[in-house]
Amino acid sequence: MSAPDPVPSTTAALLDPPLHVAIIMDGNGRWAAARGLPRREGHRRGVEALRRAVRAVGELGIKILTIYSFSAENWTRPAEEIGDLMGLLKRFVRKDLAELHENGVRVRVIGERAGLDPEVLSLLREAEELTKSNERTTLIVAFNYGGRQEIARAARELAIDAVAGKIDPEKIDPAAIESRLYTAGLPPPDLVIRTSGEQRVSNFLLWQAAYAEFVFLPINWPDFDRTALEEAIGEYRRRERRFGGVTARAGV
Ligand code: IPE
Ligand code: IPE
Ligand code: MG
Numbered sequence: 001m002s003a004p005d006p007v008p009s010t011t012a013a014l015l016d017p018p019l020h021v022a023i024i025m026d027g028n029g030r031w032a033a034a035r036g037l038p039r040r041e042g043h044r045r046g047v048e049a050l051r052r053a054v055r056a057v058g059e060l061g062i063k064i065l066t067i068y069s070f071s072a073e074n075w076t077r078p079a080e081e082i083g084d085l086m087g088l089l090k091r092f093v094r095k096d097l098a099e100l101h102e103n104g105v106r107v108r109v110i111g112e113r114a115g116l117d118p119e120v121l122s123l124l125r126e127a128e129e130l131t132k133s134n135e136r137t138t139l140i141v142a143f144n145y146g147g148r149q150e151i152a153r154a155a156r157e158l159a160i161d162a163v164a165g166k167i168d169p170e171k172i173d174p175a176a177i178e179s180r181l182y183t184a185g186l187p188p189p190d191l192v193i194r195t196s197g198e199q200r201v202s203n204f205l206l207w208q209a210a211y212a213e214f215v216f217l218p219i220n221w222p223d224f225d226r227t228a229l230e231e232a233i234g235e236y237r238r239r240e241r242r243f244g245g246v247t248a249r250a251g252v
Helices: 011-015 028-033 039-060 072-076 079-102 118-131 147-163 174-178 226-238
Strands: 020-024 064-071 105-110 137-145 191-194 213-216
Touching: 020 226, 028 039, 039 064, 039 079, 039 137, 039 226, 064 072, 064 079, 072 079, 079 105, 079 118, 105 118, 137 147, 147 174, 191 226, 213 226
Parallel strands: 020 064, 020 191, 064 137, 105 137, 191 213
Antiparallel strands: none
16 A cells, blocks of 8 residues: 655645735736737736636635735836726626626735726726625725825825814824725735736835735746645745734744
8 A cells, every 4th residue: 555645835825825815917928928928918918827827726715815906106107008997807707707706806905006008997897896795705806996095095094184173183093093094994815926027116005014924926927826825835834923022933
């Protein structure tokens, strides 16, 4: 009789998954360039990777997935590329919304809505409205999102309330700011994954990721799959989160 197969290292990822995983989906352009293809093709394949990611998150029992789909700074890209990205977003919502809904996914969109194309805006609203009572997984789409802009917006709202006499400026604390972020009421990410090998935050969840663990994967986003997600979770589980305190391991 042969020895039993060793427990696959990825099993640990399944046992105690992080509650909230956030992903900076980066490297579509490089994926395409490496194959002599237009950037648009990289973005198209990136949507397929997103589908795999949402499926894997559901299978692994992760409750919240936040994806960085378009940053406040991405408007500086050429108009043609912006058009491609908007087209893909619209197609994704049109094609995938029913299936997401059937799979118990609740869609939330974070980011600045003022000034967005009305068609994009109404599709995003439709996705949120249709899925608002779903409970299996929450998919937070960061679209036209910037962390600095989000914090500035919270500060602006607090200032307006202070001038109107509705709040005491002396009492403004982190909780007051948090309650005015796009993510109010949602738990912060435990794990932030960035693909493409780039090791920077690019204005993503600046406030919320204060104590997140960061895992940088060397693959480009169109190559992302469940195995890559399990690898990132395995790495996350090897980390020791301290939140500024002293733990048994650190205290000896
Ligand atoms: C991520 O891929 C998609 C978006 C930022 C919208 P990129 O388009 O940034 O690809 P690279 O970084 O140029 O390879
Ligand atoms: C971050 O990627 C934004 C998204 C993934 C949507 P970028 O490609 O825009 O970031 P930089 O420019 O390399 O920092
Ligand atoms: Mg990039």
